[in-house]
Amino acid sequence: MMKLTVHTFVSLDGVMQGPGGRDEDTSGGFEFGGWVVPLFDEDMGRIVSGWFAEADAILLGRTTYQMFQPYWEQVTDPDDAVARALNSLPKYVVSSTLTEATWHNSTILPANFLEAIDDLKSGPGGELQVHGSHRLVRALHDAGLVDEYRLIIFPVVLGQGKRLFEPGVTPSAFTLAGSKATSSGAVHLILLPAAFGAADLEVGEFEVREGREQVKD
Secondary structure, eight states, X not given: OOEEEXXXXXXXXXXXXXXXXXXXXXXXXXXXXXTXXXXXXXXXXXXXXXXXXTEEEEEEEHHHHHHHHHHHTTOOOTTOHXXXXXXXXXXXXEXXXXXXXXXXXXXXXXXXXXXXXXXXHHSSOSEEEEESOHHHHXXXXXXXXXXXXXXXXXXXXXXXXXXXXXXXXXXEXXXXXXXXXXXTSOEEEEEEEEEESTTTOOOOOEEEETTEEEEOO
16 A cells, blocks of 8 residues: 655745746745755755655645646756656656646546545555655645655745635544655654644643642542
């Protein structure tokens, strides 16, 4: 069975929009495209290359697919792990408007894409990786299909833009499976779902016992 993993860059206030360039995604009037660039370092390069080295297939939303294709198709360096994975591995794109996928080894998923993705996960292989793809990640999260999140959180607050977890998202809790700080102050987190849905999310309260604050049983 394949493991569905989500990979993205996020700001401290949870924004994932337009990290790589000024004009990457200006929808909604987003003004801070390229906010990752000043903080990208060799540590992050190794982390991201490590992500793609584990991929057996790539799953993208239409916007990210059309953003990635013209850039990465031009990168032919066989030593570039990201380009090698994106240009050679099977790619699945979720779109209600795209009628043709011209990037090598690409397939457009049907309208019932969540069922199609669940079927992909049931097949042979290692990792089915999602990169970027804001709306797709939200749908996958709410459907409980994500097996692992790999996030790089950057020390910057943007105050606008598409967020990884928007209001109304399904309440969830996670277990920290790994972490690493980079030289520029970003933090890579590996998170595994531990609780899903309001009924499973544990809450509590503090109470004072003998002058000290303690967790209430």
